[in-house]
Amino acid sequence: SSELTQPPSVSVSPGQTARITCSGDTLPKTNVYWFYWYQQKSGQAPVLVIHKDNNRPSGIPERFSGSTSGTVATLTISGAQVEDEGVYYCYSTVSSVIPRGMFGGGTMLTVL
Amino acid sequence: ELQLVESGGAVAQPGGSLRLSCAASGFPFDNYAMFWVRHTPGKGLEWVSLVNWDGSRTYYGDSVKGRFTISRDNSQNSLYLQMSSLRLEDTGLYYCAKDYGDSQYYYMDVWGTGTTVTVSS
Numbered sequence: 663s664s665e666l667t668q669p670p671s672v673s674v675s676p677g678q679t680a681r682i683t684c685s686g687d688t689l690p691k692t693n694v695y696w697f698y699w700y701q702q703k704s705g706q707a708p709v710l711v712i713h714k715d716n717n718r719p720s721g722i723p724e725r726f727s728g729s730t731s732g733t734v735a736t737l738t739i740s741g742a743q744v745e746d747e748g749v750y751y752c753y754s755t756v757s758s759v760i761p762r763g764m765f766g767g768g769t770m771l772t773v774l
Numbered sequence: 775e776l777q778l779v780e781s782g783g784a785v786a787q788p789g790g791s792l793r794l795s796c797a798a799s800g801f802p803f804d805n806y807a808m809f810w811v812r813h814t815p816g817k818g819l820e821w822v823s824l825v826n827w828d829g830s831r832t833y834y835g836d837s838v839k840g841r842f843t844i845s846r847d848n849s850q851n852s853l854y855l856q857m858s859s860l861r862l863e864d865t866g867l868y869y870c871a872k873d874y875g876d877s878q879y880y881y882m883d884v885w886g887t888g889t890t891v892t893v894s895s
Contacts, residue, residue, distance in 0.1 A: 698881050700819075707869060707885040708819070714876075719883065751819050753881060761833050761880045765819040 684752030783889030796870030814866035
């Protein structure tokens with residue numbers, strides 16, 4: 663099982679706010695973790711939508727935002743669109759000294 | 775346009791070997807660390823391996839350590855993954871991914887479309 667726990671699925675209607683959590687409760691508290699979010703649509707490669715907790719790469723719509731409290735990260739999609747459907751994975755890493763990263767199990771977002 | 779194209783995926787027997795390749799273009803390949811990440815039926819996305827910009831430092835996930843070897847040829851803009859002692863659970867879609875380029879933290883920003891590895895007797 664993954665060290666990062668995500669709900670298997672989240673469902674919202676178009677225009678509603680979708681929130682996907684990623685819990686790293688079992689991670690050692692002595693480290694500082696950054697969280698990242700990837701969107702994977704069916705048959706496509708993952709796309710980075712949030713990096714370092716709450717930063718959007720260029721080209722990612724403003725409706726995507728991230729937040730972190732301790733070892734729990736949340737991806738928020740404000741006013742979700744049908745085209746936002748897909749599987750969302752959280753990812754965490756500690757530092758370049760401890761470069762091994764870890765993924766959450768993924769959350770299937772349905773917008774209908 | 776930045777592009778990563780994986781190849782080398784095939785059907786292999788348990789205990790066998792495969793070599794995956796990733797051809798990179800559209801960015802200064804020798805400036806960036808590179809990853810292999812896989813998507814397996816049992817675990818979803820799994821971090822497999824990382825190599826720094828010049829190949830001098832390599833890192834592996836626990837499930838592949840001692841069996842897989844990551845390498846790169848900056849003169850050919852290519853990344854490789856030598857896979858040996860293959861197991862059934864190594865079956866999956868293998869992605870090559872580029873590091874974002876943060877000086878302190880390694881994470882993927884651009885991914886290829888993947889190459890499929892099937893381990894079956």
